Amino acid sequence: MNIIEFRSITKKFGDFIANDKIDLIIKKGEIHCLLGENGAGKTTLMNNLFGLYNPEEGEIFLREKPCKIDNPHKAIELGLGMIHQHFMLIDRLTTTENIIAGEEPLKNGLVDMKKAREQVKQISDNYHLAVKTDEKIENISVGEQQRVEILKVLYRKAEILIFDEPTAVLTPQEVNDLFTTLKELKARGKTIIFITHKLEETMNISDRVTVLRKGKVIGTVNTCDTSPKELARMMVGREVLLNVNKEKCNIGDNVLEVKDLSLTGKHNNLLLKNINISIRKGEIVGIAGVSGNGQLELEECIAGLRKVTSGTIIMNGEDITHIPTGIRRKRGLSHIPSDRLKRGLVSSYDLAKNIILGNQDSFTKNGFLQKKDINEYCKKVMEKFDVRCQSLNDTVDNLSGGNQQKLVIGRELSTDPKFILAAQPTRGVDVGAIEFIHNNLLEMRKKNKAILLISAELEELLSLADRILVIYEGEIVSKKNKYTKEELGLLMAGKKVPKGKMKELEERLRND
Amino acid sequence: MHEILDVIFNINTFSAAIRISVPLVFAAIGGVFSERAGIINLGLEGMLLAGAFAGVLGSYLTGNPYIGVLFAIICGAFIGFIFALFTIKFEANHVVAGVGLNILLLGITTWLMQILWGSRGTSVNVTGLNEITIPVLSSIPVLGKLFGSHNILVYLMFIVVIISWIILFKTPFGLRLRVIGEHQEAADTLGIKIRKIQYTSLIFSGILCGLGGAYLSLGHLNWFSMNMSAGRGYMALAANIFGGWNPLGAFGASYLFAYTDALQMRMQALNLNVPNEIIQMIPYILTILVLAGAMIRSRPPAGLGKHYKTNR
Numbered sequence: 089m090n091i092i093e094f095r096s097i098t099k100k101f102g103d104f105i106a107n108d109k110i111d112l113i114i115k116k117g118e119i120h121c122l123l124g125e126n127g128a129g130k131t132t133l134m135n136n137l138f139g140l141y142n143p144e145e146g147e148i149f150l151r152e153k154p155c156k157i158d159n160p161h162k163a164i165e166l167g168l169g170m171i172h173q174h175f176m177l178i179d180r181l182t183t184t185e186n187i188i189a190g191e192e193p194l195k196n197g198l199v200d201m202k203k204a205r206e207q208v209k210q211i212s213d214n215y216h217l218a219v220k221t222d223e224k225i226e227n228i229s230v231g232e233q234q235r236v237e238i239l240k241v242l243y244r245k246a247e248i249l250i251f252d253e254p255t256a257v258l259t260p261q262e263v264n265d266l267f268t269t270l271k272e273l274k275a276r277g278k279t280i281i282f283i284t285h286k287l288e289e290t291m292n293i294s295d296r297v298t299v300l301r302k303g304k305v306i307g308t309v310n311t312c313d314t315s316p317k318e319l320a321r322m323m324v325g326r327e328v329l330l331n332v333n334k335e336k337c338n339i340g341d342n343v344l345e346v347k348d349l350s351l352t353g354k355h356n357n358l359l360l361k362n363i364n365i366s367i368r369k370g371e372i373v374g375i376a377g378v379s380g381n382g383q384l385e386l387e388e389c390i391a392g393l394r395k396v397t398s399g400t401i402i403m404n405g406e407d408i409t410h411i412p413t414g415i416r417r418k419r420g421l422s423h424i425p426s427d428r429l430k431r432g433l434v435s436s437y438d439l440a441k442n443i444i445l446g447n448q449d450s451f452t453k454n455g456f457l458q459k460k461d462i463n464e465y466c467k468k469v470m471e472k473f474d475v476r477c478q479s480l481n482d483t484v485d486n487l488s489g490g491n492q493q494k495l496v497i498g499r500e501l502s503t504d505p506k507f508i509l510a511a512q513p514t515r516g517v518d519v520g521a522i523e524f525i526h527n528n529l530l531e532m533r534k535k536n537k538a539i540l541l542i543s544a545e546l547e548e549l550l551s552l553a554d555r556i557l558v559i560y561e562g563e564i565v566s567k568k569n570k571y572t573k574e575e576l577g578l579l580m581a582g583k584k585v586p587k588g589k590m591k592e593l594e595e596r597l598r599n600d
Numbered sequence: 601m602h603e604i605l606d607v608i609f610n611i612n613t614f615s616a617a618i619r620i621s622v623p624l625v626f627a628a629i630g631g632v633f634s635e636r637a638g639i640i641n642l643g644l645e646g647m648l649l650a651g652a653f654a655g656v657l658g659s660y661l662t663g664n665p666y667i668g669v670l671f672a673i674i675c676g677a678f679i680g681f682i683f684a685l686f687t688i689k690f691e692a693n694h695v696v697a698g699v700g701l702n703i704l705l706l707g708i709t710t711w712l713m714q715i716l717w718g719s720r721g722t723s724v725n726v727t728g729l730n731e732i733t734i735p736v737l738s739s740i741p742v743l744g745k746l747f748g749s750h751n752i753l754v755y756l757m758f759i760v761v762i763i764s765w766i767i768l769f770k771t772p773f774g775l776r777l778r779v780i781g782e783h784q785e786a787a788d789t790l791g792i793k794i795r796k797i798q799y800t801s802l803i804f805s806g807i808l809c810g811l812g813g814a815y816l817s818l819g820h821l822n823w824f825s826m827n828m829s830a831g832r833g834y835m836a837l838a839a840n841i842f843g844g845w846n847p848l849g850a851f852g853a854s855y856l857f858a859y860t861d862a863l864q865m866r867m868q869a870l871n872l873n874v875p876n877e878i879i880q881m882i883p884y885i886l887t888i889l890v891l892a893g894a895m896i897r898s899r900p901p902a903g904l905g906k907h908y909k910t911n912r
Binding site for chain 1 (some may be wrong): 625720770771772775776778779782783785786787788789790791793899902910
């Protein structure tokens with residue numbers, strides 16, 4: 089049965105067409121992946137389905153009947169449930185309160201918390217989704233938060249579950265758990281729509297895949313009949329190299345040294361503990377870890393945005409521990425911040441201003457900015473780093489995420505740095521842009537720059553980094569040149585890899 | 601020194617503080633309901649003032665102070681609705697809309713006073729609310745003095761404090777309201793009717809301010825004067841913050857402010873060798889100290905002051 093059918097759905101935001109005459113059929117009981125780059129219109133399409141947006145044109149058929157879903161309330165009533173990319177949870181309320189809000193069990197006109205707790209417990213046992221019923225959201229792990237989101241949807245008796253990039257925030261182990269849950273849901277007859285831009289996940293979990301590009305459906309294929317390469321080509325519209333070519337490099341002297349770096353937080357808690365890192369010329373050193381384990385703090389310390397509690401940071405033989413950020417940058421530090429909108433860009437400024445940001449002194453004569461020089465320089469940077477835009481006078485918020493990131497990277501790599509601090513350089517960026525960014529980082533490596541790559545993407549670390557350090561709860565728990573993916577996943581989750589198990593893992597890998 | 605201690609622990613000071621606290625408590629709980637819905641409400645000040653005016657007007661027209669209270673309720677509800685319209689529908693900046701409302705209502709009440717009673721300073725005297733003595737309670741020594749004899753709005757205040765707490769923390773409406781104040785988009789995806797709850801909450805906020813205002817004018821003065829609220833709305837907003845956006849906390853904070861005010865008045869009567877101006881400063885200094893302390897640990901609703909726009 090076609091449980092959902094989109095018929096020529098069009099959704100516009102101003103002049104921008106986010107969904108262009110989308111036709112799509114979802115069958116009952118399948119796991120259907122919506123694959124596409126950022127800005128391809130996947131989430132928009134699902135928001136149309138869930139009643140968060142109203143499409144300008146087209147019809148949605150639910151269980152083979154035409155349906156007008158104009159608000160989420162109605163969508164919920166029709167058995168739809170959406171697990172959003174950014175969790176829709178209230179930090180200060182308990183898991184149970186979050187799950188029942190809007191559909192509370194009642195007793196004498198008041199909320200019956202006892203019954204609510206029982207109901208939540210029942211569903212959570214039923215689907216093996218363990219949650220603590222009385223814990224506040226702010227005190228539970230990201231994986232558990234996601235389980236709360238799923239429970240929210242199941243509590244409302246959803247038959248069709250929409251997952252919007254659910255793996256973006258999870259550790260590899262949590263991803264495995266999620267996939268087990270998805271299979272379980274499918275076994276119980278639920279229909280699942282899975283939004284993602286990751287090829288590997290799509291191949292792993294889906295029955296069928298629909299690829300979207302620039303608001304249009306490129307095609308729907310059975311997962312068993314396709315390959316990651318074909319999907320990537322459909323997504324990007326051209327051949328994509330999924331594996332980067334890394335050449336051997338001449339590793340030179342130490343450029344950055346972090347010695348016994350420690351950082352304590354507001355409540356005297358240790359955020360970073362005795363961190364030691366050294367990075368040499370022509371080398372990419374990776375920091376692996378689940379986000380929230382001290383990566384941000386480490387990034388801030390090295391960039392000079394945060395005062396260290398103890399330890400030293402040495403760049404090119406000079407102690408920079410107490411030197412302000414601006415001067416660090418002048419001495420050869422480049423910083424690709426993990427949060428591009430918060431730290432990398434001024435979103436209401438135009439592109440040109442953003443490109444000279446931090447480097448504006450080089451474009452100043454007698455105290456005035458030299459517009460001509462700036463424009464010339466910016467054009468060069470934008471061309472080299474493939475930032476696509478209408479004009480230099482566009483503001484940054486008109487760019488897609490991938491282009492914003494390329495802009496930041498272009499700015500940071502164009503100043504001939506000695507050391508590059510790249511934090512989550514491909515976060516929220518699509519396959520095409522990832523490839524581009526990776527190649528640029530490797531080019532920098534070839535030019536004998538030292539690079540510290542902080543990333544939550546294992547693939548990225550494994551393919552780019554020469555050495556990897558694993559950070560867990562503010563501490564470097566492991567450093568080696570080569571890791572397997574499983575090994576990294578376990579270390580990131582704070583687990584030690586037992587000796588015997590390691591052999592087993594290696595064997596399994598060899599057999600694959 | 602002995603005299604000062606005597607005033608501090610005097611039952612009359614505590615009793616006076618109850619009277620002084622009434623408008624603050626009503627407005628502060630009004631603030632709780634508004635801010636829990638995500639809307640910063642500086643308009644409390646103007647709503648109190650309008651309530652005070654409407655109360656006197658009702659009593660003046662009918663001779664019945666209870667009709668005056670009804671006038672204040674209707675007036676408060678109406679202004680709450682208007683404020684909601686501006687902040688929710690037209691997405692005005694909450695602070696600007698609140699301050700604008702206050703200036704507007706100060707102007708309107710003064711102007712209407714001029715038209716109705718020919719004076720910009722004070723209105724004519726009207727019938728005020730009489731005190732109700734509760735038979736058994738009033739004869740118990742300490743409690744009787746504190747709670748035994750008040751007008752109806754004081755008793756209503758205690759009821760409102762408790763009921764508001766129940767509404768906020770025990771009912772579906774309250775849970776939904778708290779979700780909205782924290783994260784409107786999440787509320788939307790839960791199928792909660794955000795607008796309906798926000799409007800209801802702001803109208804309720806207006807009604808509470810109307811009651812607080814009615815107490816100001818009909819409680820014991822029995823007339824209206826220009827700018828009668830005199831900053832109590834702002835103090836109430838502070839009490840709401842200090843009270844952690846909780847009706848019980850708002851009551852406690854309002855009572856603390858009222859107590860220092862009562863203390864200050866009584867200390868002036870003592871003829872200490874301190875200028876009165878210094879003594880008059882006590883409540884305000886305390887407010888600043890308390891708020892400075894409270895601000896550090898207070899945590900407003902996460903969605904406070906934000907606009908949420910659907911794409912529907």
